[in-house]
Amino acid sequence: MIVTHSVSKAYGRTLVVDNVSLTIPGGGLTSIIGPNGAGKSTLLSLMARLLPMNAGTVTVDGLDVTQTPDAQLAQRLSILRQDNHLSSRLTVHDLVSFGRYPYSKGRLTTEDKVYIERALAYLELEPLAGRFLDELSGGQRQRAFVAMVLCQDTDYVLLDEPLNNLDMKHARGMMKILHRATRELGKTVVLVLHDINFAAWYSDRIIAMREGKVWASGSVETIIQPEMLGQIYDMEISIHRIGTRPIALFYE
Template sequence: MISIKGLSKSYGKKKVVEDVNVTIKRGKITSFIGPNGAGKSTLLSMVSRLMDSDSGEVLVDNDNVNKMKSNDLAKRVSILKQSNFMNVRLTVKELVSFGRFPYSKGRLTQEDEKVVDRAIDYMNLRELENRFMDELSGGQKQRAFIAMVIAQDTDYILLDEPLNNLDMKHSVQIMKMLRKLVDELGKTVVVVLHDINFASIYSDRIVAMKDGKVVKEGPTESIIQTEPLREIYGMDIPIQEMNDCRICVYFK
């Protein structure tokens, strides 16, 4: 369980995240939704300690992340940011191997190699493993970065808009893979999503943010309703039931 208590972050006089209190349950997909600038990405950065908070604390299974050694935290929480800039030329397999750094310190064991291979297979990247990252499409790169996070083999996986640059087919593949990570491997996935229909179909829980604050949270079915969505997005979004899924018709 990840407990976020009173977390806040400001830039100058602007409060980007304000007194957020959220509990992320183990073995679930929790999606963070909300308008641009709501503070979702900033919150994930503070949870993973990529960014310092101004106040509050984050507990991972009752351990304060600010008191953990970096290597210990990296074995328990992994994160994939929106933009991943590289100034070195790597193959897909070399990139995925970086996920093992908290364990191998750059010297891969046979067990590390097995974990890397499993991650590559999991993301259907076998045919691309020896290709250089700068030769890949945006969607292929994104799958490689997600494979790197999977290879890190943490209990908690944080993904900041992982569907960026992906077409419909690969977006569905990614969400199905995340669902398998939770259902088959017992991982806990926290994901920032802009498409509320992906959040509706694949999430167990949803946390909605607006103007740096949590405005709604709970089981998916309690959030994907017209009234809560109006409060979150400021627009009427009809809901239709299709194949036991709630679909948000926000484009009319």
């Protein structure tokens, strides 16, 4: 499990993550939602040790992320940031192979190649393995980056707004892949999402943030409620259902 205890992060006098304590159990898909500026991406970066904390601790299965050696942490936890653009001209296969660096340090073994091929197959990228990233559509490129993260073969996968720049069809496909990875591969997936309906349909748990704090956390049924969402987003929201699945609508 991932545990944050009294975690805070400030830029100057602006507190962007404010004394956050929460527990994300192993398994399933957890979505972090909330308005712009709520601290979602910053909290995810603190969990992954991409940013230093001003206060507090983060542990992953009992390992303090600030004290654990890089290689050991990278075999337990992986992250895909929003700004995943690369200046180097790489093929899809080259990119996915980077996921094995914590294990082989660039000297790919036979075992590494098995993981690479498995990740390419899982994201249905085998026909594109030899294509350069700048030759791909946005959806294909995003799948390649997710394949790289899955190739790293960590128990915990953190994704910062993985649906950015994806149309509805590709966003739905990405969420289905991530949800499936929690079931078939045993991954614990934690992601920042802006679309509360994708969070409602595919999440096992939701963490709702506002103004740097965890406003609420719990099951989809607990969080996807008109009163709760209205408080988080400061607007009037209604909930409808398609079968058993909730759909959030807002009013002007």
